[in-house]
Amino acid sequence: MRDADEAPVNGKSVRGMTGLKDQDAINKVKKIQRSKQMARNRDGRAGEADRRFASKKAPKHMLVGKRKMGKTNRR
16 A cells, blocks of 8 residues: 555646645645635626626616616616
8 A cells, every 4th residue: 555645656746736845835725726716616606696797887778767766766
């Protein structure tokens, strides 16, 4: 049985971990990866109703004919 420290049987190393010095560096990289991935996962879970305009201002055709404030907000 082989130890966990040995190279994999087929001779290939783990590509994502090459160039890292020690286990502390590997743990730090994994922590950063998880934190960066969370925002992407949150965006992926957004449904159709949660989508936003790319620019800050809505297109004019989506605002024309709407009334402001109150119950009658569409015609």
